[in-house]
Amino acid sequence: MKISRNEVEHVADLARLELSGEEVDQFTGQLDAILSYIDKLNELDTADVEPTAHVIHVGNVIREDRVCDSIPLKETLSNAPETDEGFFKVPKII
Amino acid sequence: MEYEAVIGLEVHAQLKTKSKIFCNCSTAFGAEPNHHTCPVCLGMPGVLPVLNREVVNYTIRTGLALNCTINSFSRFARKNYFYPDLPKGYQISQYELPLCEHGYLMIDVDGRERRIGVTRIHMEEDAGKNIHGEKGDSSSYVDLNRTGVPLMEIVSEPDIRTPEEAAAYMRKLRSIVRYLDVCDGNMEEGSLRCDANISLRPVGATELGVKAELKNMNSFKNVQKALEYEVKRQTRLLEEGGSVIQETRLWDADRGVTLSMRGKEEAHDYRYFPDPDLVPLQVDDAWIEEVKKTLPELPDAKMERFMAEYDLPRYDAEVLTASRELAVYFEACNKEARSPKVVSNWIMGDLLRECKGDDQEILHCPVRPEMLAEMIRMIGKGTISGKIAKTVFAEMMKSGKSPEIIVKEKNLVQITDEGEIVKIVEEVIAANPAQVEQFRSGKEKVLGFFVGQVMKASRGKANPTVVNKLLKERL
Numbered sequence: 001m002k003i004s005r006n007e008v009e010h011v012a013d014l015a016r017l018e019l020s021g022e023e024v025d026q027f028t029g030q031l032d033a034i035l036s037y038i039d040k041l042n043e044l045d046t047a048d049v050e051p052t053a054h055v056i057h058v059g060n061v062i063r064e065d066r067v068c069d070s071i072p073l074k075e076t077l078s079n080a081p082e083t084d085e086g087f088f089k090v091p092k093i094i
Numbered sequence: 095m096e097y098e099a100v101i102g103l104e105v106h107a108q109l110k111t112k113s114k115i116f117c118n119c120s121t122a123f124g125a126e127p128n129h130h131t132c133p134v135c136l137g138m139p140g141v142l143p144v145l146n147r148e149v150v151n152y153t154i155r156t157g158l159a160l161n162c163t164i165n166s167f168s169r170f171a172r173k174n175y176f177y178p179d180l181p182k183g184y185q186i187s188q189y190e191l192p193l194c195e196h197g198y199l200m201i202d203v204d205g206r207e208r209r210i211g212v213t214r215i216h217m218e219e220d221a222g223k224n225i226h227g228e229k230g231d232s233s234s235y236v237d238l239n240r241t242g243v244p245l246m247e248i249v250s251e252p253d254i255r256t257p258e259e260a261a262a263y264m265r266k267l268r269s270i271v272r273y274l275d276v277c278d279g280n281m282e283e284g285s286l287r288c289d290a291n292i293s294l295r296p297v298g299a300t301e302l303g304v305k306a307e308l309k310n311m312n313s314f315k316n317v318q319k320a321l322e323y324e325v326k327r328q329t330r331l332l333e334e335g336g337s338v339i340q341e342t343r344l345w346d347a348d349r350g351v352t353l354s355m356r357g358k359e360e361a362h363d364y365r366y367f368p369d370p371d372l373v374p375l376q377v378d379d380a381w382i383e384e385v386k387k388t389l390p391e392l393p394d395a396k397m398e399r400f401m402a403e404y405d406l407p408r409y410d411a412e413v414l415t416a417s418r419e420l421a422v423y424f425e426a427c428n429k430e431a432r433s434p435k436v437v438s439n440w441i442m443g444d445l446l447r448e449c450k451g452d453d454q455e456i457l458h459c460p461v462r463p464e465m466l467a468e469m470i471r472m473i474g475k476g477t478i479s480g481k482i483a484k485t486v487f488a489e490m491m492k493s494g495k496s497p498e499i500i501v502k503e504k505n506l507v508q509i510t511d512e513g514e515i516v517k518i519v520e521e522v523i524a525a526n527p528a529q530v531e532q533f534r535s536g537k538e539k540v541l542g543f544f545v546g547q548v549m550k551a552s553r554g555k556a557n558p559t560v561v562n563k564l565l566k567e568r569l
């Protein structure tokens with residue numbers, strides 16, 4: 001097995017997903033299949049291959065320190081389920 | 095058993111760029127909530143962050159000042175966690191390839207120099223701000239203006255051994271980032287924040303004990319106090335045979351204690367991975383050289399120069415160079431007064447007291463360096479006495495008028511004319527026959543009484559040297 005039930009539960013917890021016992025079983029099986037498949041890559045000999053930092057070979061995409069207009073408040077808040085006096089309103093955190 | 099503390103500090107410094115780290119929104123403080131936001135810093139799907147060149151420059155500048163290696167190849171990583179002030183669900187930071195590494199900082203505590211290692215300096219974005227509703231309000235309110243404001247995280251080695259050293263490290267770091275003009279260094283407003291890791295171990299041991307992480311210390315004083323409290327708490331625990339648990343504790347400044355954040359702390363599992371939206375950063379020697387040219391004279395070098403060039407004691411040089419504003423003030427004043435130790439005394443005494451040691455107050459102090467220089471020249475020429483100068487200084491502070499005008503308006507010119515002083519001396523002698531008797535019978539200490547009386551009668555304006563001389567003659 002590439003992944004345990006516990007790990008699936010932990011990852012679900014980190015992603016704030018609530019899974020039923022059945023789902024945990026189902027995903028453990030599916031994730032295990034995916035990871036085993038990916039594991040095929042380990043069969044490649046990469047001893048002489050430089051590690052890749054990014055899939056495209058470009059560096060230093062940089063902009064100058066210049067301020068541009070931000071977007072109107074109405075647009076900023078337009079996807080928020082709840083707002084109050086310009087703030088995003090969320091369930092109390094503390 | 096004797097224990098020693100092992101302390102490492104993680105400092106977040108907000109960079110003074112005009113725009114955010116990955117978008118063109120303004121970083122200006124104090125805007126209406128959510129007015130400095132755009133699809134990039136709001137974390138909308140499909141947007142592309144682009145790195146701000148100045149953030150790299152500022153971080154290299156700091157790295158050079160802290161004797162770091164500047165890595166020619168570095169990249170950004172995603173640090174994943176959920177919090178309402180983090181709209182993307184991850185913070186863009188640097189992980190295994192930070193921009194600067196392997197530096198150090200020298201601190202001085204009670205005349206003892208210590209070298210504190212700097213593990214790394216990396217770039218990252220700040221999160222937004224949550225405002226929590228009053229009691230009974232079941233909501234929090236999120237302002238994302240700060241989201242994406244550039245931060246530099248400076249991580250020290252666990253080389254710090256006492257709370258005083260921790261405070262000294264913070265002071266030095268603040269002084270340096272302010273000299274470099276990369277961060278305003280305001281701890282109360284949160285542009286410079288400090289977290290501390292602290293553990294204890296028996297003196298002489300090399301193994302590290304279990305550490306606690308301290309947060310929420312928003313002044314130098316609080317950093318020191320929180321660590322002092324923590325040393326006591328952990329010592330007590332260990333002496334009672336208990337053990338320290340690895341946890342995050344919040345400093346409660348009002349109660350003077352650290353409190354466990356138990357429950358809030360799910361195991362840190364940030365699942366860092368390279369951010370595919372950002373390409374690697376390559377910094378060549380030419381770039382580093384370019385930044386090197388912008389480095390100002392730093393506090394340590396300035397202190398050495400002040401000692402050599404102005405022949406000042408180490409203590410004076412250290413105080414005067416701790417803030418760039420103060421050092422500039424000193425040099426401007428001394429350029430005209432040409433009397434370094436006298437200028438230093440006035441600055442360390444009256445000026446610092448009036449400005450409460452605050453850099454901004456020094457910058458906007460009504461007593462300009464030229465005015466203080468003029469006053470010092472007046473003392474040198476004997477126009478006013480050192481005592482009267484205190485009054486003149488206070489008046490300059492209040493009105494911003496030049497010392498010459500104040501002395502004229504208040505009629506404070508020192509009386510050096512012997513004829514005028516003799517009159518007062520004779521009056522005082524005539525009025526105090528008992529003390530005259532004491533003096534003549536050998537109680538020389540009474541002379542001080544007479545000097546005081548004459549000074550009082552002249553409203554502080556008589557030249558003390560002349561007064562002394564005349565009193566001795568007449569008695």
Ligand SMILES: [Zn+2]
Pocket residue numbers: 114117118119130131132133134135136242
């Ligand atoms: Zn933005």
